[in-house]
Amino acid sequence: MPRVLALGLAVIIGALALFAPASAWAAPKEVRSVDASCTGDSLSGTISLRNFPSGSQIVLTLQRQDSGWSDTTVQQLVTTVPGVNEYAYALNVSAHKDAKAWRVRADDVSSGTSKTSGRVAVSSCAPPAQLPEAPIAILLPASMLLTAAAWFGLRRREAVGSQSAF
Numbered sequence: 650m651p652r653v654l655a656l657g658l659a660v661i662i663g664a665l666a667l668f669a670p671a672s673a674w675a676a677p678k679e680v681r682s683v684d685a686s687c688t689g690d691s692l693s694g695t696i697s698l699r700n701f702p703s704g705s706q707i708v709l710t711l712q713r714q715d716s717g718w719s720d721t722t723v724q725q726l727v728t729t730v731p732g733v734n735e736y737a738y739a740l741n742v743s744a745h746k747d748a749k750a751w752r753v754r755a756d757d758v759s760s761g762t763s764k765t766s767g768r769v770a771v772s773s774c775a776p777p778a779q780l781p782e783a784p785i786a787i788l789l790p791a792s793m794l795l796t797a798a799a800w801f802g803l804r805r806r807e808a809v810g811s812q813s814a815f
Contacts, residue, residue, distance in 0.1 A: 680707065683755045685766040687774035690743040694766065695735050696727065696755050705729040706758040711740045713748035714768070720754075721745055727755075746771065 678701045684694040696707065711723035723745070727736045742751055753766040 678702075678705070678757070678760070680755045680757060680762065680764040683709075683753055683764050683766040685751070685753050685769050687742070687751070687769050687771075689774065690741055691739050692742045692751055692753065692769060692774075693737070693739040694753065695737050696764075697735050698729065699734065701729045701757075703729055703731045707736075708756045708758060709738050709740065710754045710756065711742065711745070712752050712754055712765075713745050714750040714752070715748060718752070742774070 679699045681697040681699050683696050685692055686694055692711065696709070698707070701707075705728070707727040707729070709725045709727060711721045712718050713721055721744075723740050723742070725738050725740060727738065729736075738753070740753065745751065748771055750768045750770045752768055754763050755765075756763040
């Protein structure tokens, strides 16, 4: 009797395995990593995904650190496409400059799982490189001085040139 029971159990397990949906055997989908860095008013980076079917949605939410971490209203929606595993993002942080730090949380809409980036300190967000403007208080007198020097130089040259011609 135990042999018959074991054989029957094996047949049932085999049938279940044969008719189980393919998704039961597929590797689980996963948000592998969320990278973040900052320049000026933009927190940007990439999210790396694995085994997400086309059309899946990932919500990226900016979080700020004051005494603890809290969500902001700044979000970006990423919809997956076939063959792409990395997606770039950029979030505007200008309204949250008073925070101590930021991070980005990536939420898989269908499963409810999430992954969070590392902490990015506000002090590490340097403004984009740009040349400072020269103040008008310096430019105006300098241009007037150069114009006067050029005028006097040309006048003197003409005066010297006209005396040597005689």
